[in-house]
Amino acid sequence: MTLKNDQSPKINIWMIIKRELKHKKYGFITGVLSLVIATAGFVGSIVLLKGDELATEQLFIEKERELREEMLQLEDDYRVIMRNMGYNVLILNKEQSLSELESNGYASTYLNYEDVWKIAESDMKTLNHLMPVLQEKIYWEEMNIEIFLSGIRGQVPVYSKPRHLTDDDEYRSPIMERVPEGKADLGEEIAVSLNLRPGDIINVKGEKFEVNRVYARRGTRDDMSVWVPLDKAQSILGRPGLINGILALECVCATEMLGQVKEEVAAILPHAQVFEFSSLIAARADVRQRASKLHEEIISAERLHQMELREEKERLASLLVLVLIFGSSVWIFVLIMNNIRERKHEIGILRAIGFRRHQVLQIFLGKSALMGIVAGIIGCISGAWLGILWSGADPAYTGFENLVSLPVIILGLFLAPVLALTAGFLPSVMAANQDPANILSEQ
Amino acid sequence: MVLSISGINKSYKKVKNEAVKALDNVSLEIDQGELVAVNGPSGCGKTTLLLIAGGLLYPDQGEVLLDNTNLYDISANERDKKRAEKIGFVFQQFYLVPYINILENILIPSIGSNSYSSSLEKRARSLIGQFNLSHRIHHKPGELSTGERQRVALARALINEPKILFADEPTGNLDDDNAGIVLNYISDFAKEGGAVLLVTHDGRIGKHAHRTYKMKDGSFLSNTLNV
Numbered sequence: 259m260t261l262k263n264d265q266s267p268k269i270n271i272w273m274i275i276k277r278e279l280k281h282k283k284y285g286f287i288t289g290v291l292s293l294v295i296a297t298a299g300f301v302g303s304i305v306l307l308k309g310d311e312l313a314t315e316q317l318f319i320e321k322e323r324e325l326r327e328e329m330l331q332l333e334d335d336y337r338v339i340m341r342n343m344g345y346n347v348l349i350l351n352k353e354q355s356l357s358e359l360e361s362n363g364y365a366s367t368y369l370n371y372e373d374v375w376k377i378a379e380s381d382m383k384t385l386n387h388l389m390p391v392l393q394e395k396i397y398w399e400e401m402n403i404e405i406f407l408s409g410i411r412g413q414v415p416v417y418s419k420p421r422h423l424t425d426d427d428e429y430r431s432p433i434m435e436r437v438p439e440g441k442a443d444l445g446e447e448i449a450v451s452l453n454l455r456p457g458d459i460i461n462v463k464g465e466k467f468e469v470n471r472v473y474a475r476r477g478t479r480d481d482m483s484v485w486v487p488l489d490k491a492q493s494i495l496g497r498p499g500l501i502n503g504i505l506a507l508e509c510v511c512a513t514e515m516l517g518q519v520k521e522e523v524a525a526i527l528p529h530a531q532v533f534e535f536s537s538l539i540a541a542r543a544d545v546r547q548r549a550s551k552l553h554e555e556i557i558s559a560e561r562l563h564q565m566e567l568r569e570e571k572e573r574l575a576s577l578l579v580l581v582l583i584f585g586s587s588v589w590i591f592v593l594i595m596n597n598i599r600e601r602k603h604e605i606g607i608l609r610a611i612g613f614r615r616h617q618v619l620q621i622f623l624g625k626s627a628l629m630g631i632v633a634g635i636i637g638c639i640s641g642a643w644l645g646i647l648w649s650g651a652d653p654a655y656t657g658f659e660n661l662v663s664l665p666v667i668i669l670g671l672f673l674a675p676v677l678a679l680t681a682g683f684l685p686s687v688m689a690a691n692q693d694p695a696n697i698l699s700e701q
Numbered sequence: 702m703v704l705s706i707s708g709i710n711k712s713y714k715k716v717k718n719e720a721v722k723a724l725d726n727v728s729l730e731i732d733q734g735e736l737v738a739v740n741g742p743s744g745c746g747k748t749t750l751l752l753i754a755g756g757l758l759y760p761d762q763g764e765v766l767l768d769n770t771n772l773y774d775i776s777a778n779e780r781d782k783k784r785a786e787k788i789g790f791v792f793q794q795f796y797l798v799p800y801i802n803i804l805e806n807i808l809i810p811s812i813g814s815n816s817y818s819s820s821l822e823k824r825a826r827s828l829i830g831q832f833n834l835s836h837r838i839h840h841k842p843g844e845l846s847t848g849e850r851q852r853v854a855l856a857r858a859l860i861n862e863p864k865i866l867f868a869d870e871p872t873g874n875l876d877d878d879n880a881g882i883v884l885n886y887i888s889d890f891a892k893e894g895g896a897v898l899l900v901t902h903d904g905r906i907g908k909h910a911h912r913t914y915k916m917k918d919g920s921f922l923s924n925t926l927n928v
């Protein structure tokens with residue numbers, strides 16, 4: 259007698275199930291495998307889609323934040339340009355030499371005052387905030403000082419851009435205020451050196467002005483300037499009806515179309531030439547703007563592309579899920595149908611040797627359920643894992659429960675047992691209900 | 702009367718709408734302690750008779766009384782229960798369960814009758830000893846010779862101490878020595894008060910039986926009283 263002989267066998271339904279599974283390992287494993295594929299396909303494709311969606315969303319949020327930052331930076335750049343330069347375009351007489359302008363500090367050639375109205379009344383849209391100026395350096399005898407005398411009339415309304423204008427055709431936010439009749443604005447250095455304040459009366463070459471305001475220090479020749487109404491400057495300087503420059507603000511839109519302003523001005527004023535003060539900064543801004551515009555385009559194109567891709571993926575995934583579930587159902591069914599003769603024979607034997615019908619059902623459905631449960635667990639885990647892996651989503655970032663939702667897992671865990679039991683139920687019940695001899699005689 | 706069969710008819714339906722009459726008005730009675738043999742050529746209906754008598758196959762006509770209960774008048778569940786408790790069956794093809802060893806095979810009817818106990822296991826081991834199977838106790842049926850399988854099938858049929866034993870060709874695959882051993886056990890079972898219905902085409906079985914029925918084409922020809 260060996261020790262083994264003394265061991266009592268455990269004779270019960272479970273022992274039969276276990277032994278049968280062990281005996282038919284291959285069948286069990288293939289069954290589990292097909293159920294795992296179905297479950298993993300189902301769970302995996304849902305997780306994949308969800309992960310993909312979350313990963314894409316994350317990407318866009320980051321890209322959009324980058325873009326916003328860049329846009330803010332861009333706006334900032336423009337604000338700096340405006341503050342420092344005020345205007346960024348200067349229109350002069352074509353004859354004006356640049357070196358002379360440089361050395362004098364003002365233009366010695368003239369345009370007609372009407373010229374500015376020609377631009378203003380044209381449908382030119384690239385220029386804005388037109389400001390005719392008559393400016394010369396003079397010796398201010400009364401104060402014994404050299405100053406720049408600037409005659410301005412405020413900005414000429416550009417009628418093609420009515421949204422900048424009030425009902426009175428005044429600019430809502432002019433770059434430079436109009437100088438009221440009979441008054442003068444002073445640069446900081448003049449006011450300080452001559453100890454002048456708003457309300458003081460000054461006399462410029464026989465014309466009386468009340469000091470209107472004193473500009474803060476700009477660090478340019480503006481600090482040495484006196485601004486008076488244009489007509490007064492024209493009479494003081496003896497240039498009636500003339501100006502020597504038009505200041506203007508080039509639209510942001512125009513920075514994209516270098517040369518367009520020049521062309522358009524030339525068409526209206528053939529005797530004029532155009533300088534862009536800020537071409538360097540504008541160019542920089544332009545590059546940035548182009549970049550961000552491009553960026554924006556890329557993002558929206560990307561978004562569109564991703565949406566199309568996702569739709570495509572969704573279509574593919576749902577098709578895949580259907581194919582997987584259908585395929586593995588068919589496979590399981592075929593497996594079971596293939597086994598049905600064999601299974602019927604076993605059922606017949608078990609019934610013939612005294613197994614009750616419910617016991618036989620317990621054995622076969624227990625086997626199916628076990629198969630389904632094992633496959634469900636493996637399928638859910640592997641499906642979720644593969645889905646996360648392929649989607650590229652980071653569960654640490656998106657949250658695991660957002661990627662793998664509980665209902666999906668519950669459905670996944672139920673899918674395999676339901677498939678296995680439906681495929682196994684009818685044949686087992688049918689076989690168990692037959693006369694044992696009839697089942698056995700079918701061989 | 703342990704078993705009383707009367708007026709049994711049974712036809713098998715053939716595919717080509719022609720029915721095969723397997724049993725034609727068969728009647729039979731077996732009392733406690735009786736060993737009854739049915740003898741006849743292959744295809745005469747012996748197995749069919751045994752299946753019907755054993756509660757495994759519905760007859761077309763007639764009744765089967767086991768301990769005064771008509772087996773085919775009760776529900777399938779009750780019939781199963783009766784079978785599990787009162788009937789031992791040795792099938793012509795043995796019907797052993799391939800994935801469990803012979804000790805377990807012999808004990809397996811205890812699942813249906815819910816009668817497993819350590820004393821039952823002791824009984825199984827003693828049957829294994831009596832049937833010269835001790836050296837094979839942990840082998841699976843596939844590893845046994847046909848004669849060994851036949852003995853396992855008989856041990857399984859006897860494990861629950863049935864009131865009646867049905868045996869289909871229990872010596873069909875045995876040599877004379879082993880056939881003698883098996884028949885001795887079957888007649889011992891009868892001597893101890895069990896009823897036995899044994900079918901075979903082997904004429905030599907007659908000397909062990911109290912009565913032998915000659916069967917041909919589904920009906921009894923004669924009734925030979927041996928004792």
Ligand SMILES: Nc1ncnc2c1ncn2[C@@H]1O[C@H](COP(=O)(O)OP(=O)(O)OP(=O)(O)O)[C@@H](O)[C@H]1O
Nearest residue numbers: 699713721723742743744745746747748749750902
């Ligand atoms: N399930 C079945 N379907 C159709 N015909 C059957 C079926 N089972 C048995 N038969 C036929 O019924 C008749 C009796 O068969 P049975 O198995 O009872 O014979 P038997 O006497 O046991 O023969 P053997 O000695 O060869 O085992 C035979 O002609 C057989 O072909």
Ligand SMILES: [Mg+2]
Nearest residue numbers: 747748793869
């Ligand atoms: Mg037979």
